[in-house]
Amino acid sequence: SLYDNKISSLEKDLQTAQDQNSEYQKEIQRYKNALDEETRAKNEALQKASNGTTNASDADVSLAIFFPINQSTVSDKNTQNIKFLANVIKASSKDKVFTVTGYADKQTGTEEGNLELSQKRAESVYNALVNEGVDKSKLKIDYKGCSVQPFEGKAYLNRVAVVK
Numbered sequence: 001s002l003y004d005n006k007i008s009s010l011e012k013d014l015q016t017a018q019d020q021n022s023e024y025q026k027e028i029q030r031y032k033n034a035l036d037e038e039t040r041a042k043n044e045a046l047q048k049a050s051n052g053t054t055n056a057s058d059a060d061v062s063l064a065i066f067f068p069i070n071q072s073t074v075s076d077k078n079t080q081n082i083k084f085l086a087n088v089i090k091a092s093s094k095d096k097v098f099t100v101t102g103y104a105d106k107q108t109g110t111e112e113g114n115l116e117l118s119q120k121r122a123e124s125v126y127n128a129l130v131n132e133g134v135d136k137s138k139l140k141i142d143y144k145g146c147s148v149q150p151f152e153g154k155a156y157l158n159r160v161a162v163v164k
Contacts, residue, residue, distance in 0.1 A: 042084065062164040065125050069108060069159060072120035074128045082125070085163055086132035089139075099140045100126045100163050105155040106146035115145030118161075125161040 042063070063085045065078050074082060089098055102122030104114035122143045130136055151157035 042088065045088070062162060065121075065161045065163070066157070067121055067159045067161070069105075069156070070117065071159075072102075072117060072124050074124050078128075082128045083132055086129050086134050089129065089134045092138070097138055097140055098163055099142050100129070100161055102141075102143040102161045103148065103150055103158050104146045105158040106149060107155040109146070111145060111147075115143065115147075118143040118145045121159075121161040125163060129163070 063081055065074060065081060067073075067075075089096075092098075100122045102118035102120070102125075104118045104121075106114070108114075109117065119141075122141045126139055126141050129139060146158075149158045150160065150162060
């Protein structure tokens with residue numbers, strides 16, 4: 001009957017949504033695991049640098065600060081990441097220069113607007129690091145707009161400033 005067909009259709013839609021949710025949960029867990037591993041490695045590098053067992057400039061240190069769509073202000077939730085990176089940069093050799101590169105996703109906005117937004121994101125992270133005591137001579141700003149997408153797949157990952 002029409003009623004049975006509608007229920008069957010809704011049940012299929014529900015199952016599809018549940019399957020999609022399961023895949024999203026797995027993807028979130030993969031990102032969390034990768035972040036945990038990266039944090040562990042960076043903490044280890046910072047610990048070695050602070051103990052003098054290695055030079056922080058020898059470590060390949062990078063950090064991504066993500067932004068909501070069309071925003072360029074470093075959020076409070078990124079405070080610990082900024083403080084961590086500031087400590088790594090301050091512990092690195094004097095000649096080591098870190099580049100803050102801003103990006104914007106190509107799925108939203110205009111090319112000109114995204115270039116300006118990526119510049120503001122890079123400047124925001126730069127200023128946050130300087131406010132944590134990083135010497136300006138150890139930092140350089142770059143921005144790519146939406147011409148370069150550092151992360152494949154999800155557009156929201158390209159709303160980012162990366163410090164290397």
